[in-house]
Structure formats: structure tokens, C-alpha cells
Amino acid sequence: MKQMKKHLSRVVAAAAMVLTMASFAPQAKAETPTFTVGWSVYAGWNPYFYMQKSGILKKWADKYGIAIKVQRFDYAASLDSFVAKNIDACTMTNMEALDMPAAAGVDSTAIIVGDYSNGNDAVLTRNGLTFATLPGKPVMLVQKTVSEYLLERGMVLNGQQAQLNKLKLINTSDSDIVAAFLNNKGNQAVVTWKPLVSQIVADKSVKSIFDSSKIPGEILDLLVVRTELLNTPNGQKFAKAITGAWYETIQQVAAGQANAIKYSAAASGDSVDSYKEQLKTTALFSAPAAAVSFTNGPDLQKKMDLVRQFCFTHGLLGQGIKSVDDVAILYPNGTIQGKKDRVRFRFNSAYMQAAQLGKL
Amino acid sequence: MANLSPFEIQARPNRLLMQAASCMLFVICMGLYMQTSVRRHHENPEDRVVPSLTQLAAGIHASVLEPAEEDDYIPADNASKWERFKHSMIVKDTISSGRRFLISLALLIPAVVLALHIGLYPWFGAFFMRFVLFFDKIVALSLLPILFIVFGIEEWSKIALIVIGVAPTMILDVTQMVKAVPQEQIVKAFTLDANNFDVAYRVVSRQIMPQVINSLRLNLKPMMLFLFAGEMIAASDGLAYRIAIMRRHMGMDVILPYVLWVALLLFLIDFSLRTLNRRMHPWFQA
Amino acid sequence: MVSGVMTPELHVASASAVEVANGARALTAAATAIRVDDVSMTYTVGRKGKRTVLQNISLEIEEGECVVLLGETGCGKSTLLRMLLGQEPPTSGSITVAGKPVERVDSRSGYVPQRYSLFPDRTVLENLCMGPETSKAHIFGRLMPGFRAFRKTVRAEAMRQLEHMGLHASDAAKYPHQLSGGMQQRVAIAQALMMKSRVLLMDEAFSALDPATRASLQRLLRSVWSETKPTIVFVTHNTAEALFLGTRVIVLRRESREDSCGSRVALDMKLPAAGMSLHRNGKEFLDLVEYIESFSRGDHQKVSSDGDDRDGSAFEAETTTVFPLDGETL
Numbered sequence: 001m002k003q004m005k006k007h008l009s010r011v012v013a014a015a016a017m018v019l020t021m022a023s024f025a026p027q028a029k030a031e032t033p034t035f036t037v038g039w040s041v042y043a044g045w046n047p048y049f050y051m052q053k054s055g056i057l058k059k060w061a062d063k064y065g066i067a068i069k070v071q072r073f074d075y076a077a078s079l080d081s082f083v084a085k086n087i088d089a090c091t092m093t094n095m096e097a098l099d100m101p102a103a104a105g106v107d108s109t110a111i112i113v114g115d116y117s118n119g120n121d122a123v124l125t126r127n128g129l130t131f132a133t134l135p136g137k138p139v140m141l142v143q144k145t146v147s148e149y150l151l152e153r154g155m156v157l158n159g160q161q162a163q164l165n166k167l168k169l170i171n172t173s174d175s176d177i178v179a180a181f182l183n184n185k186g187n188q189a190v191v192t193w194k195p196l197v198s199q200i201v202a203d204k205s206v207k208s209i210f211d212s213s214k215i216p217g218e219i220l221d222l223l224v225v226r227t228e229l230l231n232t233p234n235g236q237k238f239a240k241a242i243t244g245a246w247y248e249t250i251q252q253v254a255a256g257q258a259n260a261i262k263y264s265a266a267a268s269g270d271s272v273d274s275y276k277e278q279l280k281t282t283a284l285f286s287a288p289a290a291a292v293s294f295t296n297g298p299d300l301q302k303k304m305d306l307v308r309q310f311c312f313t314h315g316l317l318g319q320g321i322k323s324v325d326d327v328a329i330l331y332p333n334g335t336i337q338g339k340k341d342r343v344r345f346r347f348n349s350a351y352m353q354a355a356q357l358g359k360l
Numbered sequence: 361m362a363n364l365s366p367f368e369i370q371a372r373p374n375r376l377l378m379q380a381a382s383c384m385l386f387v388i389c390m391g392l393y394m395q396t397s398v399r400r401h402h403e404n405p406e407d408r409v410v411p412s413l414t415q416l417a418a419g420i421h422a423s424v425l426e427p428a429e430e431d432d433y434i435p436a437d438n439a440s441k442w443e444r445f446k447h448s449m450i451v452k453d454t455i456s457s458g459r460r461f462l463i464s465l466a467l468l469i470p471a472v473v474l475a476l477h478i479g480l481y482p483w484f485g486a487f488f489m490r491f492v493l494f495f496d497k498i499v500a501l502s503l504l505p506i507l508f509i510v511f512g513i514e515e516w517s518k519i520a521l522i523v524i525g526v527a528p529t530m531i532l533d534v535t536q537m538v539k540a541v542p543q544e545q546i547v548k549a550f551t552l553d554a555n556n557f558d559v560a561y562r563v564v565s566r567q568i569m570p571q572v573i574n575s576l577r578l579n580l581k582p583m584m585l586f587l588f589a590g591e592m593i594a595a596s597d598g599l600a601y602r603i604a605i606m607r608r609h610m611g612m613d614v615i616l617p618y619v620l621w622v623a624l625l626l627f628l629i630d631f632s633l634r635t636l637n638r639r640m641h642p643w644f645q646a
Numbered sequence: 647m648v649s650g651v652m653t654p655e656l657h658v659a660s661a662s663a664v665e666v667a668n669g670a671r672a673l674t675a676a677a678t679a680i681r682v683d684d685v686s687m688t689y690t691v692g693r694k695g696k697r698t699v700l701q702n703i704s705l706e707i708e709e710g711e712c713v714v715l716l717g718e719t720g721c722g723k724s725t726l727l728r729m730l731l732g733q734e735p736p737t738s739g740s741i742t743v744a745g746k747p748v749e750r751v752d753s754r755s756g757y758v759p760q761r762y763s764l765f766p767d768r769t770v771l772e773n774l775c776m777g778p779e780t781s782k783a784h785i786f787g788r789l790m791p792g793f794r795a796f797r798k799t800v801r802a803e804a805m806r807q808l809e810h811m812g813l814h815a816s817d818a819a820k821y822p823h824q825l826s827g828g829m830q831q832r833v834a835i836a837q838a839l840m841m842k843s844r845v846l847l848m849d850e851a852f853s854a855l856d857p858a859t860r861a862s863l864q865r866l867l868r869s870v871w872s873e874t875k876p877t878i879v880f881v882t883h884n885t886a887e888a889l890f891l892g893t894r895v896i897v898l899r900r901e902s903r904e905d906s907c908g909s910r911v912a913l914d915m916k917l918p919a920a921g922m923s924l925h926r927n928g929k930e931f932l933d934l935v936e937y938i939e940s941f942s943r944g945d946h947q948k949v950s951s952d953g954d955d956r957d958g959s960a961f962e963a964e965t966t967t968v969f970p971l972d973g974e975t976l
Contacts, residue, residue, distance in 0.1 A: 076607065083610055084409050099609040105406020140513065140594070144608040165432060170513060171601055172594040176504060180594055183509040315429055316609040318408060319418050344406075542762035547733055549765075552841060553753035553781035561785055566767045643767050643821040 033234040034067040037223075037242060038078040038087040041268040043194065043278035044115040044221040045091045049267030050260050051249040060245040064237040068245075072267075082106070088229055089242065094220040095146055095307050099316035101224065102327050102344035109230055109346040111239050112223035112246055113291045119281030121150045121219060122197045122211035125189045130209060131158040134189060135166035140181055141191035143171040146219050149310050151191045153218070154210035194278045195270055216283065217294065218303045227346060243351040244360035247288055253279075254286035288356035295349040296332050304329055304337065411613040419613030423450040428597070449602065450621065457598040460515060460587055464522035465576075468530060471523070472572055475531040479538025480546075480560050492531050500525035501589055508594075518590035525586040526579050533575045537568040570644040573637045577630050584626060678742075679845055679877035680707040680730060685739030686908060687725055699725050701908030703739070705896070709844065710875040714882060714892035717942050721898045722909045723881045727849050730879060731755060743845055753781065756838030756876075760850040763834035764822040770833050771818040774804035777841045804840065811836045812866065828859035832866065839870065848880045852887065864890055868921055885935045885942075889922040897941045913941040 039048040051057045052070045061068040073081060075092075079100045082090035092100070094110075101108040129137065131154055141147040148169070155164055172180055174192065178199050181190045190200065200206055212219050223242070229235030252260040265275035285291035294300065311317050312324035321327060328338025330346040354360050363371045373381070393410065400407040411419065425441065427433045428449040435444050445451060477484040478492070500521055507524075511517035541564050549563045591600035599622055606614045637644070682705040688698045699722040707713050715723040728734045729741055732751040741748045743755060764773050778800045783793055808818060811832040822830055831851060838846055848867075852860045868891060871878060880891055888895045899912035915938075924931045 080610070103406075104408035104610050105404045138596075143605055168596065169430065170594055170596045171605060172513065173592060176508070176593050179505040180508040180513045183505065184512050186512055318406075318609065318611065319422050319613055320406075320415065543733075544757075544759040544762040545765065547731060547751050548757055548759070548763065549780075550751035551731070551753055551755055551757040551838070551843075552777035555784055557785045558780050562780070563765065567765070641767070643823060645766075645823055 032065070032067050033238070034069065035089065035229075035238045035242075036069045036071055036087040038071050038073045038081055038090040040073050040075040040078050040091060042075075042091070042221065043120060043268075043275065043282045044284065046264040046267040046275070047246075047249045047253050047260070048091070050253070050263035051245055053263050054249070054252075054259065056248050057242075057245045060241040060248070063244075064241040066234060066237050066241060068238065068241060082108075082224070082226075085226065088235075088238065089223055089225040091221065091223055093146055094222060094304065095149060095311065097222060097224050097345055098308055098327060098329075099144075099311045101226075103311070103317040103321065105344065107227040107344055107346075108224045109227045109348045110222040110224050111230075111348050111351045112243060113285060113295050113347070113349075113352070114221045114223065114246070114250070115282050115284045116217045116221065117146070117193075117212040117219040117281070118216055118283035119211045119213035120197070120278065121146055121191070121193045122208045123151055123154050123189065123191045124197065124200055124206050124208050126185070126205055126207075127188060128207070129188055131155050131160045132163075135160070135163040136168060137188045138168050138170050139189040139191060140170045140172040140177055140187060142174050142177070143169055144314060144316055147191040147193070148314070149307065150210070150212060150215070150219070152310065153215050153306070157214065158210075194281060195268075195274055198274065198277065211281075213281065217299060218306060220303075230348070239351050240354065240360050243355050247286075247355045250284060250286050254284055288352045291352045292349050292356055295347050295352065300347065301331060301335065301337060308337070408610045408612055411616065415613045416616060419611070420617045423602075423614050423617055424448050428452050428602075430596070450618070453597055453599045453602050453618075454621075454625070457587060457591065457600070460518050460522070460590075460598070461583065463515075464519050464526070464583060464587070467519065467523045468527060468576070471527040471531050472534050475534035476538055476560055476565055476568075478531065479535040480564055481556075485535075489535070492528050492535075496528035496532055498524075498528075500586065504590075504593065513594045518587065518595070521590045522583050522586040526583050529582075530575060530579060534568065534572055537571045537575075538564055541567055570637050570641040573633055577633050580626055580630055584622065677709045678706050679709040679711070679744065680705070680879070681742040682706075682726075682730075683740045683742070685726075685729065685736040685741060687722065687729065687734070688737045688908070691905070695905065697905040698908035700736075700898075701910055703898075703909075703911060705911070705914075707877060707879065707894075709877050712871050712878040712880065712891055712893045714880045714888035714895045715898065716882065716885060716888050716895055716938065717898035717909065717912075719883065721900055721942070723883075723898050724849055726898070727847055727879060727881050730847055731757060753777075753841055754843060755845040755847045756841055756843045758831065758834045758838055758846070758848045758851045760853050763851075764830055764837070766822050769819050769821055770808065770813070770825070771801065771804055773822070773833060773837050774807060774840055775800045777837060778803075781841070800840075804836075807836045807840060808833075826859070827855050828863060831855065831863055835863075835867065835870065844876050846876050846878045848878065850881055850883070853882065853884070860887075867891060885938050886924070886931075888938070889917065889931065889934060891921065892917050895938060897938060899942055899944055901944070912944070913938065 037048065039045045048070050049072070057068055057070060071087070078087070078090050079092060079096055081087045082092075083101050083104050083106055085106070089111075091114075097108060097110060125134070134155075139151065141151065151167070152164060155161060155167070172190075174196065177190060177192055178196050181187045181200060182203055192200070197208070197211075201208060223246070225235070225239060230239060249260070253264055261272055261275060265272045268275070270278070285294060308324055308327065308329070311327075312321070317324070317327050323339075325338035326342050327345065328336050328340070328343045330336050330343045332347055332349045336343060351360075364373075364377075365371065394413075397407075397410040397412050400410050401412050408415070425444045425448055427435065427444075427447045431447070431452065433447045435447065474484075474488070478488050479485070503524065504517075504521065507517040507520050511520050545563060545567070546559055549559045554563065587598075588600035588603075591598040592604045595601040595604075599618055603615050603618055606612075606618075682703055685700060685703045686698065687700040688696050691697045703726065715726060717723045725734065729736050730743060730748065732748040735749070746754070748754075764770075765776065768776065775797070779788070779797060782796060783790065787793065805815060805818065809815065813829065813832060813836075817825065817829070822833070825833065834851070852863050855863065864887060867878075867880075870876075871891075878891075880888075882888055894916050895913070896911055896915075897913035898909040900909045901907055922931050922934070927934075
């Protein structure tokens with residue numbers, strides 16, 4: 001019996017050790033505060049690659065006495081990491097900002113409104129298919145993303161709202177969507193983004209019937225940080241440093257500086273020409289003033305309302321969310337879209353404003 | 361006194377302790393999950409990465425009793441639980457995934473018959489063996505664009521992916537089994553006036569059948585893997601489709617029950633194949 | 647050759663009158679069951695190497711003989727049996743069984759190997775019925791009308807055969823793995839007999855059994871043979887078994903270890919039809935065993951083996967040396 005007790009206590013001790021190790025493992029500390037920014041391949045985000053390569057990022061980080069790491073992810077993986085709090089800031093669209101971190105209870109703040117899609121996303125069809133004839137035909141797209149949003153907006157703006165539920169969607173991974181669409185003439189419609197759009201329209205039988213330039217400012221590309229960070233001194237330093245670095249970078253890109261374009265194109269493996277073409281349909285807020293006026297302007301709330309309604313009707317806000325107002329949005333002027341006690345997503349133009357005033 | 365040292369080969373633990381030991385890891389996993397979930401919910405009450413029990417319950421409720429979002433079915437207010445279940449998301453997805461799975465399974469039968477011929481008939485062996493050996497080394501997923509061209513993006517490309525992924529391995533495996541049938545048996549059959557087809561279908565195939573079923577059991581997981589890969593890449597329904605969609609907004613409360621449901625399904629298929637094997641082949645000495 | 651061989655049987659004093667009569671009947675039939683004509687077997691080894699296993703073997707086996715093939719491991723006795731079966735074609739020469747040349751394995755011969763002699767997926771009864779049923783019906787034939795009635799008669803026949811082999815009716819539903827090794831070989835013999843083929847080829851059929859079981863199976867085979875007198879070719883490496891079972895013993899031996907040199911017939915000798923055993927023949931039995939084994943070892947007095955002599959003449963020379971000894975023993 002004694003022996004058994006001894007063994008049991010050993011087993012218990014081992015189990016306890018496993019448990020404690022598991023619970024402490026994720027907590028790491030560092031001397032210089034280090035922040036990680038996750039980004040993924042997209043015309044408006046590729047400059048982060050150049051920002052790091054050119055040393056602009058390091059210059060700004062050193063200025064504030066912090067360290068900033070920039071890491072490339074797959075888009076979905078970057079969002080997962082952000083929600084799991086493995087990274088501190090992440091590039092994402094306004095739609096994912098609502099349905100991923102905000103809806104998962106991670107209070108987040110957009111500190112940079114980088115651009116909006118101005119034709120980067122498009123609805124493409126074969127055989128002269130229009131929104132009126134689209135219902136019932138299979139449409140390939142990555143479901144529950146801005147692609148589906150774009151398709152619905154296209155239907156609504158073309159007076160086909162009643163037909164919405166007749167759409168037949170085929171969720172297709174973006175890595176295979178081009179090959180899958182082009183190689184089979186039976187596929188009649190596809191919704192995707194650049195540079196995939198350019199590859200598809202190279203086939204002359206495919207026409208774009210709708211693109212994001214018809215809904216300017218509805219698909220925003222943001223840099224989002226966790227709100228709790230902005231409440232700490234180091235977090236504020238980080239926000240200032242990354243904003244400063246961003247505007248220095250993006251102005252070089254907008255000015256067409258050779259290296260800036262070259263590295264940004266290389267970030268996604270695109271050719272310089274292809275990248276320039278993508279930039280044409282990306283409405284960059286290269287000057288902080290433009291970004292600030294857009295963020296503080298009255299249009300943003302109307303556009304965000306369309307997006308949040310879409311997220312809610314498609315269940316993107318989660319099973320537990322019974323009302324669209326449960327994921328509330330706070331705007332720079334203090335207005336809240338939704339329930340006051342459930343603010344989960346914020347637009348903060350303070351850092352962009354500081355950049356505008358040269359106070360970074 | 362039972363010896364409790366884990367490194368004692370000659371230990372003879374009693375039944376109760378054995379049972380307890382076998383449950384241990386399950387308990388630890390659940391404990392770790394609960395602990396992580398509670399800790400995360402303490403920090404963020406709306407955490408979706410590690411859903412709490414109530415969130416999971418809601419997720420299960422939604423998947424078992426509510427129709428899929430893309431469905432037009434709207435349950436009447438007085439619809440019975442069974443009625444709701446029949447139109448639920450999980451039933452719909454299981455049926456469409458199951459259909460693909462079963463069709464692929466059925467398509468493996470000709471593969472097994474082919475393997476029987478390759479192993480037994482020298483000409484078949486000469487004709488097919490090298491090619492199958494080569495084809496087996498092709499990573500099926502990399503053929504996907506070709507499959508899309510040939511089979512379109514609907515059902516058949518997914519089924520083809522499973523079959524192309526699993527069939528060569530299965531053929532090689534079965535060929536080996538056929539070759540392992542003692543030569544004496546085949547000679548004996550011929551001396552009993554069997555013709556070539558008697559030997560193939562009444563002697564060899566009967567003898568390897570239990571091994572073929574065991575091989576199939578081992579291949580269930582690769583099959584499911586290929587099915588999932590196919591559904592995640594292009595689909596409008598199916599278990600993996602739902603998981604892919606739910607991932608877009610971190611619907612772990614639905615994903616986790618789905619994952620467990622798939623595991624349970626696989627276990628049940630495996631278990632029934634094993635039982636079937638034992639019932640059908642009482643002579644088989646594993 | 648035939649007449650020379652025949653004499654010892656008539657000399658056998660102890661052989662019962664019945665058996666002598668049987669022998670005489672076999673003699674009058676005088677048909678050749680198996681003819682092996684100048685057969686050689688050479689295997690390719692590796693890229694260029696060749697290894698000759700059998701060299702210029704010629705044999706004639708009459709209907710009703712029980713021929714035992716003896717020899718050391720690797721002397722090619724099993725190879726010869728496989729060639730008789732049709733499992734392997736000879737490199738040169740020809741083999742005729744039951745009047746037709748052998749090209750593939752068919753139902754002319756029954757076959758009892760050492761292991762895997764039964765179909766593990768069939769019960770004893772199914773194993774026994776397999777031959778006649780397959781022969782009659784093949785794969786789709788069982789859908790024919792009249793098959794059920796046929797099956798019924800085959801089953802009855804199988805049950806008779808089963809009991810004849812010393813098994814119980816209750817064993818009929820068992821699977822082979824539920825039987826002992828000896829039982830399995832009994833069923834295997836019965837299975838071969840169900841086909842009623844006149845030639846029975848047995849490859850070390852009893853070698854894996856324990857001595858007691860082995861002895862009882864030898865007695866069984868002996869009695870089976872004396873009842874219907876099939877032609878049996880029995881491969882073994884056990885000389886005592888050979889003397890007990892055989893009416894004729896053939897020793898294969900390789901003259902040198904070189905690859906180019908295959909085995910030849912070193913000894914071909916008739917035995918009394920009654921079978922010999924230590925129990926019955928005592929010292930003489932032991933002497934004969936020693937004598938035969940000296941051939942398979944190759945250290946017998948090299949009086950008669952003048953190298954390149956054709957097998958036939960060597961055989962005659964050897965048999966003549968044997969007779970006095972044989973005569974003395976009996």
C-alpha cells in the first residue's frame with residue numbers, strides 16, 4: 001500500500017507539473033518592449049515589406065526606444081494569430097476587423113486607414129451574364145469575405161435584391177480559383193481580387209460586370225491594434241512609431257520611388273508592372289490628411305453600417321450575437337454605432353492626425 | 361500488491377487500474393481545455409478561440425437543430441426536434457460528405473480487383489505494376505488543377521482526388537497480399553481442376569479479403585484527409601466546407617463539435633469494418 | 647529394363663500373396679504413368695551466373711508404382727516434383743504424365759505439399775468438395791440447375807472419404823487452423839483423392855509432423871496406396887520413410903559442387919511391395935538405409951559409377967549390386 005501511495009503521489013506531481021507548465025508557457029517577457037506586426041499579401045499592405053527592408057521601420061522604432069518585428073502571414077492565419085493575441089497589430093479589412101477580433105471579444109482599434117479598394121475586387125462573368133441572369137448559376141468565390149460582400153452589393157445596386165437567396169455560391173480557395181475557373185468553361189461567374197482578377201480577365205471571354213470602384217470606401221484596408229495596448233505607454237510608443245514609419249513608406253510608394261515599388265512588388269512575387277497596375281485600383285491615402293478627413297467624415301459610418309449588417313445577416317458575428325448592435329463601433333467624434341456597453345471596434349484617427357501635424 | 365512502476369514489463373495491473381489509466385489522458389486533455397478556456401474567458405468573456413461549455417453547447421445546438429445558413433428551409437414554429445434535425449446543418453453536411461466518401465469507397469472496389477489481377481496474372485503485372493509504382497509516388501494534391509480541368513469543380517473532382525490519392529497505395533498493398541499467398545495454394549487449386557478465374561476469385565481473393573478490409577481500415581484516414589482537402593478548396597457543402605467557412609470568423613464553437621463528429625464517424629466505420637471482418641472471416645488468424 | 651526390375655518383387659518371400667498378385671496385375675497393365683525424358687534444369691543466378699540443378703534425368707514410372715525421391719537438401723528433388731506438376735518447365739527435355747506432355751499445372755496429378763496444403767478459408771468439408779465442385783461447375787457454373795443435387799452427392803462422398811481418413815464427422819465443419827498438423831495432412835490427402843486422379847505428387851508431405859503422427863500417416867498412405875494403387879511420387883529426405891512407403895527409391899545426387907554440374911540419378915532401386923520397416927526387417931533394414939544413404943552422400947564404393955555413363959546403364963549396374971543384399975534381407 002505504501003508503495004502504491006508513493007507511485008500515486010509521483011503521478012500527481014507529474015500531472016501538476018504538466019498543468020503548470022502549460023499555463024505559464026505563453027507568458028514571455030522581454031527587456032526592450034518588442035511588438036509584432038502581422039501582414040499579408042495585398043497591394044495596400046505589401047509596403048510593410050519595403051518598410052522593413054529599407055530600414056525605415058528600424059529608424060522609427062529606435063526613435064521610440066522599442067523593437068518592432070514585421071511578419072508575413074497567410075491572411076487567415078494572420079487574423080487567427082491576432083485574435084489569439086500572438087501578434088500585437090495586424091493588417092485587415094474593415095469587414096474582418098468586425099467579424100474576427102471584434103466579434104471574438106478582442107477589443108481592437110484601427111489606427112491607420114491605409115486605402116480602400118477602388119476596383120481591386122471584381123465580379124467576373126462569362127457569356128455576357130449579368131446580375132439579372134446570375135441567380136441560379138454557380139458563382140465561385142471565397143465565401144464570407146469581401147468577395148461575397150461585393151457580390152451582394154452588386155446585386156443590390158443592380159436592383160436584384162430579391163434574388164439574393166437564389167445565388168449559388170461555391171466556396172473556392174483563392175490558391176486554386178484561377179485555375180479552377182479558367183480551365184472549365186462551365187464555370188460562369190467568379191468573384192475575386194487582384195492580381196487574380198488580372199489573370200482571369202486575360203481570358204477575353206471573361207468580362208468584369210462589377211468592381212469595388214462602384215462602392216468606394218466600403219472595403220477598407222486597415223492596420224488594427226489591440227485597444228488594451230493603446231492604454232499602455234509602450235503601446236502608445238508603438239502606435240506612434242508604426243504610424244510614422246507607415247507614412248514615410250507609403251509616400252515613397254505613392255511617389256513611385258523605384259526601390260519602394262520594387263520591394264513592394266517583390267513582397268507578393270508580382271512584377272513591377274503588375275504591382276503598379278494593382279496600385280491604380282487601390283485608393284491609397286498616402287497623405288495623412290486625406291486619411292484623417294475620411295476617418296472623421298460622416299460617410300464612414302454609413303459604409304460601416306452596410307458592412308456590419310452584412311456580417312450580422314451572414315452569422316459572421318458568431319452564434320451568440322443576437323443583435324447587430326452587440327458589436328458596437330466607436331468613431332473618432334465619439335458616436336457609437338450599436339450598444340454603448342458593447343464597443344468592440346474603434347476608429348482612432350489621433351495617430352494619423354499626429355502624422356499630419358508632423359508631431360510624431 | 362500490484363506493481364505500479366510504469367517501466368515494469370511484467371507488471372500485472374488489475375482491470376480497474378487499467379481502465380483508469382486508459383481514461384487518464386482523456387481527463388487530462390479535457391482538464392487542460394477547460395482550464396485554458398476558463399482562463400481565456402476570464403480575460404475576454406467573448407473569447408472564441410477556446411469556446412466555453414455554454415458556447416460549445418450553443419454551437420452544437422446550432423449545428424444539430426438549425427438549418428445551414430445557405431439553405432432556404434425555415435422550420436415552422438411547431439416543427440419537432442426530429443424535423444429540425446433532419447434539415448440541420450450537420451445532417452446536410454454529413455450527407456454530402458458521406459456521399460462523396462461512399463462513392464470513392466465504391467470506386468476502390470475495381471482498384472482492388474485490378475490489384476488482384478496484377479498480383480496474380482504475369483501479363484497484368486508487366487503492364488500495370490511499374491506505372492502504379494510510379495503513380496503512387498505522385499502527390500495527388502498537386503494534380504488538383506488538372507483534376508479541375510478534367511472533372512470540373514463539382515463532385516467528381518473531389519471523388520477523383522480521393523481515389524487517385526488512395527487507390528495506388530491500395531493497389532500496391534493488395535498486390536503484395538496476393539503475392540504473399542503461398543504458391544502451394546495456387547498449385548493445389550490448379551490440381552483440383554480450377555481454371556484461372558477460379559484461382560483468382562475463389563481461392564486468392566477469398567483468402568486476402570480480410571487483409572484487404574484491414575488495409576481499407578488503415579486507409580480511411582487518408583481518404584478523409586483527401587476529402588477534406590477537396591472540400592476546403594472548392595465546395596458548396598460538406599463537413600470540411602463548413603469547417604473552412606466557420607474558420608473565416610473563428611466559429612470554433614461549431615468547428616470543435618464537427619471535428620469530434622468526424623472522428624466519431626471514422627471510428628464507427630472502422631469499428632463496423634472490424635466487426636464485419638471478424639464475422640465474415642472466422643478462419644482469419646490476424 | 648522393365649523385366650530386370652520386375653524380378654525382385656517375385657523374389658520377395660515375405661510379401662503376401664495378395665500383394666504379389668497386385669504387383670502382377672500392375673505389371674500386366676504395364677502402362678507408363680510418368681515419363682521423364684532427358685530433362686535438365688538450369689537457373690539463371692544474378693546477372694550472368696547459371697546454376698544447373700538437374701542434369702539429363704530420364705525416368706519411367708509405371709502406373710501403380712510408389713516412387714520415393716531421396717537426396718540431400720538442394721539436390722533438386724523438389725524441383726523435379728515441381729516439373730512433374732507443371733509448375734516449372736524444364737530447361738531441356740520433356741515430361742509426360744498420363745500420356746500427355748506436361749505444360750501447366752492441371753488436374754492430372756493430385757498434390758500434397760508439406761505446408762499450406764489446405765485452403766484456410768474453407769472448412770474441412772468445403773476443402774474436400776472444392777475439387778469436384780470446381781471441376782464440374784467453375785466460377786459461374788454453380789448457377790446452373792442441378793448443381794445442388796450434384797453438391798449433395800459430392801458432400802456424401804466427402805464425408806465417406808473423411809471417415810476413411812480417420813477423421814470424425816464432427817471435424818467436417820472445422821477450419822484447418824483448428825486441426826492438428828497430422829489431421830490437416832489427412833484432409834489434404836483426402837482432398838487430393840476426391841479428384842480420383844491416378845497420379846499423386848507429395849512434397850515432404852509428412853516432414854513437419856512429429857514422429858508418432860508421421861508414422862500413422864505413413865500407414866494411412868500405405869493403405870490408401872494398396873487399395874487403389876495410384877502412382878505416387880513422394881519426395882522426402884528421410885530414408886526410413888522411403889523404405890516403408892516406396893516400391894522404388896530414386897536417389898538424386900550432385901557429383902560436384904560446381905554450378906555447371908547438376909544432380910543425376912545416383913541410385914534407382916526396386917523395393918518389396920509390402921514396404922520395409924525396422925520392426926519387420928531389423929538389421930537388414932538398417933543396412934539398406936546405410937547403403938542408400940551412402941549414395942546420397944556420394945561415398946559408396948565407386949565400382950559402378952563410371953561418370954558419363956547414361957543413367958540407364960548405371961541404374962542397371964547398381965540394381966544388380968543391390969539384389970543379393972536385398973535378397974539376403976528377406
